Amino acid sequence: MTFKRSARVHGAAYGPATLADLRNGEEGVLDRLDLAEDIARRLMELGFLPGNTIVPGRRAPGGGARVFRVDGSEVALRDDTAARLFIRAKLEVCEIVTP
Amino acid sequence: MSDCHGSPRGVLLPSPTIPVPHPVNERPLIVAIVGPPNSGKSTLFNRLTGLRQKVANFPGVTVEHRMGKAKLKDRHEVFLIDLPGIYSLHPRAEDEQVTHDILKGLRPDFVKPDAVVLILDSTNLGRHLVLAAPVLSLGMPTLILLNMADDLAERGGEVDIATLAQELGAPVALISASKGTGIERIQQFLAGTAANLAGAKPARIELPVLNDVPKCRQWATKLGNRASYRAPAPPLWTRRLDSVFLHPVFGPIVFAAVVIAVFQSIFSWATPIMDGMKAAVFTSGQWMGHVLPDGLVRSLVVDGIWAGVGSVVVFLPQILLLFLFIGILEDSGYLARAALIADRTMAKFGLQGKSFIPLLSAYACAVPAIMATRVIENKRDRMATIMIAPLMTCSARLPVYTLVIAAFVPNIPLVKGVLSLPAATMLMLYALGFLAAVVIARLLKSTVLKSDRSPFILEMPPYRLPTFRSLGLRLYDRGRVFLRRAGTVILGVAVVLWILAHLPLHAGKMPDIEHSFAGMVGKTIEPAIKPLGFNWKIGIGLITSLAAREVIVGTLGTIYGIEGEADSQGLQHALQADLSPAGAVALLVFFAFAMQCFSTLAVVRRETGGWKWPVFQFSYMLALAYGASWAAYSIATHLLH
Numbered sequence: 001m002t003f004k005r006s007a008r009v010h011g012a013a014y015g016p017a018t019l020a021d022l023r024n025g026e027e028g029v030l031d032r033l034d035l036a037e038d039i040a041r042r043l044m045e046l047g048f049l050p051g052n053t054i055v056p057g058r059r060a061p062g063g064g065a066r067v068f069r070v071d072g073s074e075v076a077l078r079d080d081t082a083a084r085l086f087i088r089a090k091l092e093v094c095e096i097v098t099p
Numbered sequence: 100m101s102d103c104h105g106s107p108r109g110v111l112l113p114s115p116t117i118p119v120p121h122p123v124n125e126r127p128l129i130v131a132i133v134g135p136p137n138s139g140k141s142t143l144f145n146r147l148t149g150l151r152q153k154v155a156n157f158p159g160v161t162v163e164h165r166m167g168k169a170k171l172k173d174r175h176e177v178f179l180i181d182l183p184g185i186y187s188l189h190p191r192a193e194d195e196q197v198t199h200d201i202l203k204g205l206r207p208d209f210v211k212p213d214a215v216v217l218i219l220d221s222t223n224l225g226r227h228l229v230l231a232a233p234v235l236s237l238g239m240p241t242l243i244l245l246n247m248a249d250d251l252a253e254r255g256g257e258v259d260i261a262t263l264a265q266e267l268g269a270p271v272a273l274i275s276a277s278k279g280t281g282i283e284r285i286q287q288f289l290a291g292t293a294a295n296l297a298g299a300k301p302a303r304i305e306l307p308v309l310n311d312v313p314k315c316r317q318w319a320t321k322l323g324n325r326a327s328y329r330a331p332a333p334p335l336w337t338r339r340l341d342s343v344f345l346h347p348v349f350g351p352i353v354f355a356a357v358v359i360a361v362f363q364s365i366f367s368w369a370t371p372i373m374d375g376m377k378a379a380v381f382t383s384g385q386w387m388g389h390v391l392p393d394g395l396v397r398s399l400v401v402d403g404i405w406a407g408v409g410s411v412v413v414f415l416p417q418i419l420l421l422f423l424f425i426g427i428l429e430d431s432g433y434l435a436r437a438a439l440i441a442d443r444t445m446a447k448f449g450l451q452g453k454s455f456i457p458l459l460s461a462y463a464c465a466v467p468a469i470m471a472t473r474v475i476e477n478k479r480d481r482m483a484t485i486m487i488a489p490l491m492t493c494s495a496r497l498p499v500y501t502l503v504i505a506a507f508v509p510n511i512p513l514v515k516g517v518l519s520l521p522a523a524t525m526l527m528l529y530a531l532g533f534l535a536a537v538v539i540a541r542l543l544k545s546t547v548l549k550s551d552r553s554p555f556i557l558e559m560p561p562y563r564l565p566t567f568r569s570l571g572l573r574l575y576d577r578g579r580v581f582l583r584r585a586g587t588v589i590l591g592v593a594v595v596l597w598i599l600a601h602l603p604l605h606a607g608k609m610p611d612i613e614h615s616f617a618g619m620v621g622k623t624i625e626p627a628i629k630p631l632g633f634n635w636k637i638g639i640g641l642i643t644s645l646a647a648r649e650v651i652v653g654t655l656g657t658i659y660g661i662e663g664e665a666d667s668q669g670l671q672h673a674l675q676a677d678l679s680p681a682g683a684v685a686l687l688v689f690f691a692f693a694m695q696c697f698s699t700l701a702v703v704r705r706e707t708g709g710w711k712w713p714v715f716q717f718s719y720m721l722a723l724a725y726g727a728s729w730a731a732y733s734i735a736t737h738l739l740h
Contacts, residue, residue, distance in 0.1 A: 035554075039554050039556075041187075041189065041312060042186070042476075042556060043556065044312040044313070044316075045186035045187055045229070045312060046186070046226075046556065046558060047226055049312065049313050049316055050313065051313075057341075058341060058342070058345040059345075060345065060350075060439045060440050060442060060443060061345060061346065061347045061348075061350035061351050061354075061440060062347070062351065062440075062443060063443060064439075064440075064442050064443030064446075065439055065442050065443070065452065065555055065557075067341075067345070067439070067559055071223075071225065071226050071316075072222075072223040072225060072226055072330060073223055073226065073558055073559075074558070074559040075556065075557065075558050075559065076435075076439045076442075076452075076555065076556070076557045076558075076559060077554070077555065077556060078442070078446075078554065078555045080554075081554040081555070081556070
């Protein structure tokens with residue numbers, strides 16, 4: 001008997017997911033920030049610290065920047081910035097396959 | 100918990116009882132107010148200083164600060180400095196650099212403050228407390244204020260400030276700056292510090308490595324836990340309001356309604372007040388004309404000074420109304436949502452959402468708009484916003500547009516009477532300025548101010564009810580700035596113009612305008628402006644309006660020898676005789692684009708720290724104005740014949 005484990009990472013078929021992949025109602029735990037140092041620092045000061053839970057909120061009407069709830073405040077980011085904030089992979093499906 | 104209302108608990112650490120003599124030089128205590136953005140720093144500053152404050156700029160940097168005096172109960176005065184909102188003391192952004200340098204006494208032009216008042220939002224203490232680490236590390240006497248105590252209690256949060264004070268080694272007080280509760284604690288601290296500077300130094304405590312943001316945040320959490328901090332429930336009203344204001348359908352509707360209301364306030368609601376002021380200026384001018392003996396002095400006072408300054412002062416209600424709107428939007432927290440909504444559109448021009456706020460205020464006046472560009476962190480984005488802000492149709496263009504349109508555009512109803520031809524012309528001029536701004540922004544951002552798409556990071560503050568106090572102070576401040584300008588620049592131009600228009604004397608008599616100095620200047624530049632359809636009289640107006648656009652109306656009044664504002668019919672007829680319809684079109688276009696405002700150039704120089712940008716701005720706008728009005732004149736000459 002062998003176990004085959006298939007895991008789906010949030011939002012993306014492969015590769016680690018980012019804040020931009022979060023759908024409404026989902027939340028993510030920040031893993032790392034892949035941005036220039038000064039921008040990363042500003043974001044960390046605003047609460048985007050590895051380990052913090054981030055909840056996506058409303059998007060600007062007609063698309064565009066999106067509000068994220070993090071560490072007691074709400075901060076709007078554009079998608080290109082959100083896509084550089086990686087969240088911890090979460091195993092969602094775990095199936096046991098028996099031959 | 101409920102005793103947070105009315106009498107907030109404040110704990111001041113016991114200070115040594117040994118009496119310390121006053122410092123020999125009895126200069127007042129200088130105290131810096133420091134805090135993150137949206138912590139209520141300005142509200143506290145206003146609360147403490149009231150009208151005893153002024154806005155100032157540090158030379159060479161684009162950071163504005165406010166200075167004010169607070170009176171203590173024992174008649175002592177304390178100087179307060181309201182420093183820019185900061186998240187850390189890491190000198191990265193310009194505002195943080197300034198705060199850092201001032202607190203460390205590194206600025207040669209500024210005395211090192213004696214003490215610090217650190218204000219934090221008690222409803223978001225975990226994150227705000229992070230700033231306490233770098234501030235306490237300075238070793239200066241520090242008072243830590245936990246603001247919005249009313250909000251914290253209402254939403255079921257609490258904190259034990261006695262423990263927090265012990266942990267931080269500095270006095271802590273729970274206050275509400277907007278309601279005014281707990282203010283006596285600050286007075287107490289200031290009085291105590293003034294009496295005993297050395298004794299007010301914070302106790303030595305263990306601080307985290309300041310450069311390590313996660314470590315600092317952990318330190319803050321630990322402190323919060325020790326002080327049994329319970330975070331309040333999420334702001335329900337903010338969530339509810341956002342579900343409307345950021346709704347895919349209602350959001351843009353509200354946004355459009357807000358923008359329309361702002362414009363409506365400039366055009367319709369301010370008109371009756373302005374008509375009243377115009378009448379008052381005219382009547383008082385007439386009265387002075389009766390009182391003063393006929394002659395040079397009367398002419399100077401009534402035609403020169405009163406007509407010149409009066410024609411500008413009448414715009415005060417309009418400008419105040421606009422600032423009232425912008426103040427309400429800003430203090431309530433809606434402006435951050437507006438910036439979020441506008442971000443996508445602004446990004447198309449190479450700018451970002453934060454440029455929206457200054458550009459909206461530029462419709463009132465470019466000067467405060469340029470100062471408001473400080474919110475844009477990206478230097479190149481800020482520069483591009485500064486460069487295009489004067490293309491927005493500011494209120495100083497209104498009297499010019501109104502005069503020329505009334506004289507040349509027939510009142511023909513359009514679209515079944517919904518719009519008239521004059522109103523449509525006015526709208527087109529607004530659109531013209533906006534379109535030019537967009538194109539120039541795009542050009543600048545793809546050439547000299549090219550930068551990577553800068554990230555748009557904007558904190559959405561919770562919605563709050565604006566207070567009358569803070570709105571009133573804002574209007575007072577702006578009104579004072581405006582009137583000072585009218586009393587200096589405009590007064591100066593009026594006097595100089597009057598002299599130039601009445602000299603040299605011919606056989607002891609005042610010359611007619613053509614043979615005056617002003618006339619000579621107008622004649623000299625006439626060849627240059629002839630291709631635009633302007634004669635020398637308009638030329639004089641163009642030159643005087645370099646000081647401020649609205650001056651041309653008063654100038655033309657003086658030139659045509661028409662006294663007083665009420666006779667605008669006469670001025671219109673005189674203009675019709677002197678300007679062809681095509682020339683009128685060219686004049687409107689010229690005013691839409693030209694950089695005729697000393698105050699704006701001065702503020703751009705100050706904000707950009709040199710003459711390079713204001714000179715560039717003046718040149719490109721003049722070139723644009725000349726080219727566009729030449730084109731407009733040529734096209735209109737063909738069409739109108």
